[in-house]
Amino acid sequence: MMKISITLKNLVLLIFIPTILLMITACGDSSTSQTTITATPPQINKIRVAVSPDWYPWEYIDPITNELTGFDVNLMKTIGRDGNFEVEFVQVPFDEIFDGLGTTYDVAISAIQVTPDRENKVLFSQDYQNIGEVLVVPYWNRAIWGLNDVAGKKAAALKNSIGARNVQSVDPSALVEYDNNDQMFSDLLAADRKIDIVITDYLTAVSYTARKPGSVRITAPITTENLAVAISKNRKDIKSVLDYYFALEVKNYVVKELIQKYLAIPPEQSPSNLNLNGSR
Numbered sequence: 001m002m003k004i005s006i007t008l009k010n011l012v013l014l015i016f017i018p019t020i021l022l023m024i025t026a027c028g029d030s031s032t033s034q035t036t037i038t039a040t041p042p043q044i045n046k047i048r049v050a051v052s053p054d055w056y057p058w059e060y061i062d063p064i065t066n067e068l069t070g071f072d073v074n075l076m077k078t079i080g081r082d083g084n085f086e087v088e089f090v091q092v093p094f095d096e097i098f099d100g101l102g103t104t105y106d107v108a109i110s111a112i113q114v115t116p117d118r119e120n121k122v123l124f125s126q127d128y129q130n131i132g133e134v135l136v137v138p139y140w141n142r143a144i145w146g147l148n149d150v151a152g153k154k155a156a157a158l159k160n161s162i163g164a165r166n167v168q169s170v171d172p173s174a175l176v177e178y179d180n181n182d183q184m185f186s187d188l189l190a191a192d193r194k195i196d197i198v199i200t201d202y203l204t205a206v207s208y209t210a211r212k213p214g215s216v217r218i219t220a221p222i223t224t225e226n227l228a229v230a231i232s233k234n235r236k237d238i239k240s241v242l243d244y245y246f247a248l249e250v251k252n253y254v255v256k257e258l259i260q261k262y263l264a265i266p267p268e269q270s271p272s273n274l275n276l277n278g279s280r
Helices: 008-032 071-083 162-170 181-188 202-209 236-251 254-263
Strands: 046-051 059-061 086-091 133-138 155-158 175-178 197-201 216-218
Touching (some): 046 071, 059 071, 071 236, 133 181, 133 202, 155 162, 155 181, 162 197, 175 181, 181 202, 197 202, 202 216
Parallel strands (some): 155 197
Antiparallel strands (some): 133 197, 133 216
């Protein structure tokens, strides 16, 4: 009888890659796959696109080539190529990215989540990905399965994040805010139990939990988070163009190819050990 030996590292990869590819592909298709390609959109010559290149794998500076790259960047480049218009990227800090819409640049793409508040200020394209928030808890903890379970616990989330707002909606006193993911996930497994739960997006959760298999578990998504391009309200022509080509790229499997290239990869293959990030 042939013996099959699977190392722990290979086991992690066997679990990690199919799981993340299946879930994100399903999420990404949930809305964009329903999009129909309408009449040919207006022709434009150029779109100025704001990006905040500090959010791997969506937009970042490649540490080897020192070039701007990522899921969002290559999606916009593909759309520009297929639409026969120039795409000019403008690098902007994320906390300022909405300020220059309509003046310094036309649109912004940086894993931007569609929210009601933002919809009051900008136009949004058809969403191109859907990434939900999840709870991450120690594997032995069988008392926490959904958002309501954070009440009375120590629930960690990044400052001003969607996760933080979700905790506050249930029990403001439960919220423990962090500046970075590394410290937050470290404290989750600390012997002194500094926190009970981490609330973050699925991509971030998988990236961190894959490093310590068997130590934590991830719940089912508790939210739906659509990612879309923010567009200046006076550029409805650009919205028509982007919606048309997003539908085309889904039909032509370009979005799935980008998922495989940038999202469905094990953590140790990330450039310079960069962590997968979700929406913001």
